[in-house]
């Protein structure tokens with residue numbers, strides 16, 4: 001059952017009670033059943049390796065993935081970092097109004113959207129990576145000195161997620177993936193920065209506010225530890241916030257050294273995640289992955305696809321293609337001039353790989 005289904009309908013009992021989140025979950029389950037793996041790319045419609053959306057843009061058609069293979073990614077990832085402060089643009093300079101409008105455009109093309117969140121540090125004022133204090137989660141939980149302040153941040157995030165509507169007023173469902181990579185200790189909500197109880201309480205507080213208090217019915221809740229720390233299924237399960245408030249389970253896993261190292265790390269995380277998903281009745285996904293700079297011309301078919309092909313995962317999302325001059329090395333998706341472009345086309349053309 002969708003976690004978001006906690007909302008009960010008071011309307012006509014004959015009316016369909018399916019929420020936008022439930023409709024999305026059904027669609028995800030159906031695609032997994034068909035054996036499809038959707039390809040996803042972070043920030044795909046906002047910028048690419050050598051272009052950036054104009055501030056006054058009114059349509060969202062440019063995409064490195066589309067330029068490479070003639071199809072859009074099925075899954076479009078975005079990040080809410082910066083919404084907490086009421087900023088006009090997120091931490092990677094994407095204007096929130098463009099993010100919202102591009103999500104609607106992607107949804108209307110038949111695509112699926114996922115949001116992560118790299119919020120700033122509510123205790124120190126630093127960024128999401130500021131791990132100078134291990135009291136941050138404690139400070140924002142009920143009774144903590146920053147609780148009220150942080151609830152304002154949740155309100156800003158909820159306001160944005162609730163505001164994503166089509167011209168007909170239909171709220172667009174999204175996969176919502178807060179508090180990610182918590183098995184590592186590089187974000188203020190990470191492993192060494194809070195206790196298991198505090199981490200779970202953070203999830204519960206987030207869910208209670210957004211779903212129970214605000215009534216958001218368009219969120220599919222996704223849990224995603226970092227793959228590098230998954231030494232056992234117990235580690236995966238340790239901080240799992242609970243079946244009632246999670247709909248999807250995944251992990252984030254990056255390529256750092258060799259094909260073998262990456263494939264082993266992926267297969268270990270896939271084994272653990274897919275078994276966990278089965279046991280808990282959830283949908284599995286590779287919520288983030290990639291090889292920075294893709295220094296392997298056959299990475300898509302011989303490494304990524306080869307690793308994934310036998311697992312029932314809903315989607316695999318590669319991280320962003322940064323466009324800033326000093327970040328030209330920071331790309332994880334294809335673009336036409338890259339040496340892996342031909343291989344990406346072959347990957348995108350595979351029967352079980354889905355793009356739009």
Ligand code: BMA
Nearest residue numbers: 079081091092118319320330
């Ligand atoms: C990281 C990097 C950063 C970026 C952050 C949030 O992995 O790509 O440059 O700011 O994600 O998108």
